[in-house]
Structure formats: structure tokens, C-alpha cells
Amino acid sequence: MPLIPSTYDPPFYFKNGHLSTIYSGVLRKVSGLSQKRERIILPDSDFLDVDWSFSNQTSNKVIILIHGLEGSAQRPYITGSAKHANLSGIDACAINLRSCSGTPNALFRSYHSGATEDLESVINHILSKNKYAQIFIKGFSLGGNLVLKYLGEKRKLPPELKGAVAVSVPCDLHSSLKELLKPKNALYAIRFKKHLIEKLRAKQQLFPDKISDKEILSIKTLKDFDDVYTSKAHGFIDAIDYYTKSSCLSFLPNIKVPTLIINSKNDSFLGPECYPKKEAQENENLHLEIPNYGGHVGFFGVKNTTYTEKRSIDFIKEFL
Known part of the structure; x- marks a missing residue:
């Protein structure tokens, strides 16, 4: 069309x-x-x-x-x-x-x-x-x-x-992720990451054996969040694998x-x-x-x- x-x-x-x-x-x-x-x-x-x-x-x-x-x-x-x-x-x-x-x-x-x-x-x-x-x-x-x-x-x-x-x-999730990591979107990215980490901390209380403090502290960007949590919790190899298969x-x-x-x-x-x-x-x-x-x-x-x-x-x- x-x-x-x-x-x-x-x-x-x-x-x-x-x-x-x-x-x-x-x-x-x-x-x-x-x-x-x-x-x-x-x-x-x-x-x-x-x-x-x-x-x-x-x-x-x-x-x-x-x-x-x-x-x-x-x-x-x-x-x-x-x-x-x-x-x-x-x-x-x-x-x-x-x-x-x-x-x-x-x-x-x-x-x-x-x-x-x-x-x-x-x-x-x-x-x-x-x-x-x-x-x-x-x-x-x-x-x-x-x-x-x-x-x-x-x-x-x-x-x-x-x-x-x-x-x-x-x-294309990876294309979008690259835009979110640019300075023009810094405030949005910080806001998203804050909420996501708050939920991950709550998840850690329920599943302490599946996510460590060290892993959470290693999350500096939204891509890090997808490497540390999203991909691993949902059967993907890493963030890029998640973006590729889910786009x-x-x-x-x-x-x-x-x-x-x-x-x-x-x-x-x-x-x-x-x-x-x-x-x-x-x-x-x-x-x-x-x-x-x-x-x-x-x-x-x-x-x-x-x-x-x-x-x-x-x-x-x-x-x-």
C-alpha cells in the first residue's frame, strides 16, 4: 500500500x-x-x-x-x-x-x-x-x-x-535504542531506566537467587538493562539477540x-x-x-x- x-x-x-x-x-x-x-x-x-x-x-x-x-x-x-x-x-x-x-x-x-x-x-x-x-x-x-x-x-x-x-x-528496536542513547533523549532514557531498575529491585526481593546487586549496579544504560535482565529473563542470548528477534x-x-x-x-x-x-x-x-x-x-x-x-x-x- x-x-x-x-x-x-x-x-x-x-x-x-x-x-x-x-x-x-x-x-x-x-x-x-x-x-x-x-x-x-x-x-x-x-x-x-x-x-x-x-x-x-x-x-x-x-x-x-x-x-x-x-x-x-x-x-x-x-x-x-x-x-x-x-x-x-x-x-x-x-x-x-x-x-x-x-x-x-x-x-x-x-x-x-x-x-x-x-x-x-x-x-x-x-x-x-x-x-x-x-x-x-x-x-x-x-x-x-x-x-x-x-x-x-x-x-x-x-x-x-x-x-x-x-x-x-x-x-527496529536496535535502531530505536541507538536514538534513545543519544544526548537529545537523555532525560527520557534516565526516566525509563529509573523506573525499570525500581521494578528490578522489587523483582530481586522475590527472586534473590536470580539477580544480584552487582548485576543491577552494572546497569548504566537501557541497553545494559536489556543485557542484564530482559534478555536473560526471557530466553534471549543478549540485548542484540532480543532486539533482532523481537523487532x-x-x-x-x-x-x-x-x-x-x-x-x-x-x-x-x-x-x-x-x-x-x-x-x-x-x-x-x-x-x-x-x-x-x-x-x-x-x-x-x-x-x-x-x-x-x-x-x-x-x-x-x-x-x-
């Missing part, structure tokens, strides 16, 4: 990528959404907490929402997406990835960019209720990579799964359902390899939109509804 021209043109001050990113992640507030939590027991005996919100009308459609690195179902980009979906007649199931719901998960492992088995478990759980005829998925950043990898893996997708949207996606980029040619990727040109988290133009041009199911502005999961919009929230529902409605 050829690249989709973008109509996104925010106010002047939100044309700055960093301001757009910070406003969305730190300053934006979303009100008027009621969520109901459900705990799903996973096949490996661990659990996921999901937060449901519902349309005012009876709906046979649901959108599954997946947050990014160290996010949760309460982040404004998730609650904003859920609220706009509900107002559009679509129920929303917002996933809190393992250890992201406020309660540590039960196992030494946690979540990561390629852990599509957890998304599959949520979809199977929803299907077991036999309530929804149409399922859509929307992921942000790490969650977007999860969505695209899930769609492109060689599995039989349920016929109820009609389409997907992925926003600010690090399609969605190589899975994009296999996507068989209508899928929209929105990656802004001024997203400071994304390297050149994160804009899959060739893959989109060669796959009729893959729609790639590259707005000039938006930052990372930014996309400021009027009346507290972001451009990607509106754009996602418009895209989904094309296939209802």
Missing part, C-alpha cells in the same frame, strides 16, 4: 516534537472515563490485569489497547483512546502488561517488546466470552511493536480480528489484516529503520502514515482528543 499522506497540522508550539511528547506523557489529563478491572490468569500461571470501559450502547465491537514501555492502562494516551472508542460505539479492553497494573507479576519474567503470547492470551480470553463479532487492536510504542509482531507471526488469526493501528512504533520489522510482510502505522517524522525515539516504507509499499494490508509532527505518542488535538485517537477510529470504521 502506498504511503498515506497525512493531514496532521497542529498549533505552532506543538510542532516541536519534544513539547508534543512531554505534554502527552506528563501534562495531559483525561476525565470522564469509567474503567472496570479484570484479572486474567495466563497459561504459565502468571496474570495480567485489564481495564474495561464500555460504550453507552450495546456493542459487538471491542478494541484492545496496549501501552508502551513502563506505561499502564491509566496513561492518558490509553484512557483517551478508550474514551474516544466508547463514544464511537466500541468497547475498550486496555491491557496492563505484566507488572504494570500496580501489582508485581508472579514470575521472574515480565513483559517485553516481543511477548506476543500475552496478547494472544487476552484475545483468546475475550473470544471465550463469545460477545464480540469484531476485534481491533491498537498499540503504542512498545505496544505497537507487539501488535505488529503478533499480526505478522505465522499463526492463524481469529476471524473476528478485523484490523489494527500502531502508533509511534520502534519497528516487528521482519514480520510486516506477513500481515494479512488492514493495519495502520502512524510514526511522526519528528519522533526523537525512532531511527531511520523505524519507518517501514518499503514494507508498506509491498503489502496491500499495511498503511503507513508519516506526519511531519507529533513527537513520540504526542499528536496534540483540539478538545483533548488527539489526532491519532480520531484517525484510528476513522481507519477502523472503514472496515466495520
Whole structure:
């Protein structure tokens, strides 16, 4: 599918990528959404907490929402997406990835960019209720990579799964990591690392034989975290092996359902390899939109509804 021209043109001050990113992640507030939590027991005996919100009308459609690195179902980009979906007649199931719901998960492992088995478990759980005829998925950043990898893996997708949207996606994880380690992103990287190490310290209390103080103290960068914990806890050789096997980029040619990727040109988290133009041009199911502005999961919009929230529902409605 050829690249989709973008109509996104925010106010002047939100044309700055960093301001757009910070406003969305730190300053934006979303009100008027009621969520109901459900705990799903996973096949490996661990659990996921999901937060449901519902349309005012009876709906046979649901959108599954997946947050990014160290996010949760309460982040404004998730609650904003859920609220706009509900107002559009679509129920929303917002996933809190393992250890992201406020309660540590039960196992030494946690979540990561390629852990599509957890998304599959949520979809199977929803299907077991036999309530929804149409399922859509929307992921942000790490969650977007999860969505695209899930769609492109060689599995039989349920016929109820009609389409997907992925926003600010690090399609090549190593390319994105290299951007995050640059001085321009130092404050973001420090923030991410702080939260990740706090969770790793909590994990150490539960599994003292699996991670040592020395190993934790050796973590100076996000790549170090993936070398010390992410790769080892999830069956990869090292960080590079994790990035290679978990990046969605190589899975994009296999996507068989209508899928929209929105990656802004001024997203400071994304390297050149994160804009899959060739893959989109060669796959009729893959729609790639590259707005000039938006930052990372930014996309400021009027009346507290972001451009990607509106754009996602418009895209989904094309296939209802």
C-alpha cells in the first residue's frame, strides 16, 4: 500500500516534537472515563490485569489497547483512546502488561517488546466470552511493536480480528535504542531506566537467587538493562539477540489484516529503520502514515482528543 499522506497540522508550539511528547506523557489529563478491572490468569500461571470501559450502547465491537514501555492502562494516551472508542460505539479492553497494573507479576519474567503470547492470551480470553463479532487492536510504542509482531507471526488469526493501528512504533528496536542513547533523549532514557531498575529491585526481593546487586549496579544504560535482565529473563542470548528477534520489522510482510502505522517524522525515539516504507509499499494490508509532527505518542488535538485517537477510529470504521 502506498504511503498515506497525512493531514496532521497542529498549533505552532506543538510542532516541536519534544513539547508534543512531554505534554502527552506528563501534562495531559483525561476525565470522564469509567474503567472496570479484570484479572486474567495466563497459561504459565502468571496474570495480567485489564481495564474495561464500555460504550453507552450495546456493542459487538471491542478494541484492545496496549501501552508502551513502563506505561499502564491509566496513561492518558490509553484512557483517551478508550474514551474516544466508547463514544464511537466500541468497547475498550486496555491491557496492563505484566507488572504494570500496580501489582508485581508472579514470575521472574515480565513483559517485553516481543511477548506476543500475552496478547494472544487476552484475545483468546475475550473470544471465550463469545460477545464480540469484531476485534481491533491498537498499540503504542512498545505496544505497537507487539501488535505488529503478533499480526505478522505465522499463526492463524481469529476471524473476528478485523484490523489494527500502531502508533509511534520502534519497528527496529536496535535502531530505536541507538536514538534513545543519544544526548537529545537523555532525560527520557534516565526516566525509563529509573523506573525499570525500581521494578528490578522489587523483582530481586522475590527472586534473590536470580539477580544480584552487582548485576543491577552494572546497569548504566537501557541497553545494559536489556543485557542484564530482559534478555536473560526471557530466553534471549543478549540485548542484540532480543532486539533482532523481537523487532516487528521482519514480520510486516506477513500481515494479512488492514493495519495502520502512524510514526511522526519528528519522533526523537525512532531511527531511520523505524519507518517501514518499503514494507508498506509491498503489502496491500499495511498503511503507513508519516506526519511531519507529533513527537513520540504526542499528536496534540483540539478538545483533548488527539489526532491519532480520531484517525484510528476513522481507519477502523472503514472496515466495520
